[in-house]
């Protein structure tokens with residue numbers, strides 16, 4: 490991978506600069522906040538956020554800084570980021586099975602990417618808190634009845650009736666508790682036997698094994714098992730290597746609701762810095778990245794790594810200004826710029842963005858979200874995405890980085906371990922429009938199923954290796 494000369498890599502401790510002048514955890518109140526629910530009872534909101542502020546953090550500063558350190562490595566070209574999970578998590582799926590299913594497919598993809606590319610893969614889930622959704626319209630009308638849009642379980646319920654759709658501040662507290670429960674399972678699974686490399690075959694589910702990608706995965710898993718056996722035959726005590734038996738999955742979500750994030754923003758005396766403790770990585774969505782908006786203001790003051798979604802309306806000047814606001818100290822890996830430009834457009838739109846950011850001296854992780862620029866409504870009426878568009882955008886992403894000499898640092902995917910039929914395409918077991926209704930279960934955007942996700946990981950690994 491060729492890289493242009495880059496700024497020196499600082500450790501996160503070196504680069505924990507103070508928040509911008511005038512920033513406090515409440516300074517976002519002086520800025521307009523897009524995409525906010527209209528809570529019928531502001532007193533209830535205050536009561537809930539006061540309660541939340543007394544709860545323990547969900548993640549700790551030390552873990553957040555570990556992720557920052559790993560992302561600094563990715564930004565410098567020494568790794569790859571896999572950020573993946575549901576579009577909208579449901580409270581009801583924060584169960585052992587729900588978490589295990591998502592972890593399983595993320596582990597599979599990560600091992601395919603690592604094995605195929607030889608690069609370490611940093612794993613970040615859209616998990617344990619991805620409950621809030623920005624919407625293109627604040628209301629939804631069905632048969633002449635207009636109700637508030639569903640904004641995710643953290644705000645209201647999806648059922649189309651006035652009681653469900655009314656924003657309910659108590660849901661913020663429920664979101665906290667469901668995140669906490671999901672994290673508890675996640676920590677147990679990643680530290681216990683489930684994430685052991687010796688389980689690489691067990692991550693492949695029966696339904697996936699039948700697909701072309703599933704069979705290819707079995708072959709890779711055989712090779713990995715063989716490599717482990719080879720290492721022990723050579724005398725390497727593989728049993729004593731924690732890296733082979735445990736893994737780390739960091740958490741992330743869109744920081745859509747500043748009131749929730751503020752309640753979990755905590756000062757760390759030891760590190761003299763503020764941290765958002767609802768997840769390791771927080772991102773700003775394409776609809777809430779206004780330079781003078783509340784979301785940018787709040788996140789500018791926390792030391793977490795920050796994601797920013799970069800949609801097709803982002804100009805190089807916009808992006809440069811955002812980077813200046815969120816990364817004034819040019820800290821490698823502070824920012825994860827997640828481009829979601831659309832197949833057929835990203836080849837033209839991406840290079841000027843890469844150049845603008847590089848010329849301004851930032852060293853972000855560049856990640857490709859090939860999902861959100863490629864959504865459309867199928868003739869059968871389902872919101873969907875074509876696997877071919879998704880792989881095309883990934884190809885354009887790698888192409889633009891090769892052209893500009895920057896590192897194509899990661900993928901940002903909406904997927905599930907379940908055998909759903911939400912996105913079109915796939916080798917052998919192709920999902921066509923008429924089949925979308927069979928298992929269309931998403932609470933928001935269409936997700937790749939496990940076989941489609943694996944197919945995409947194999948293709949990406951091939952390009953990374955080339």
Ligand code: PEP
Pocket residue numbers: 576623773774775776798799800829861934
């Ligand atoms: C999302 O990631 O689910 C999302 C809403 O993305 P974006 O902000 O890029 O539209």
Ligand code: MN
Pocket residue numbers: 576577861903933934
């Ligand atoms: Mn989505």
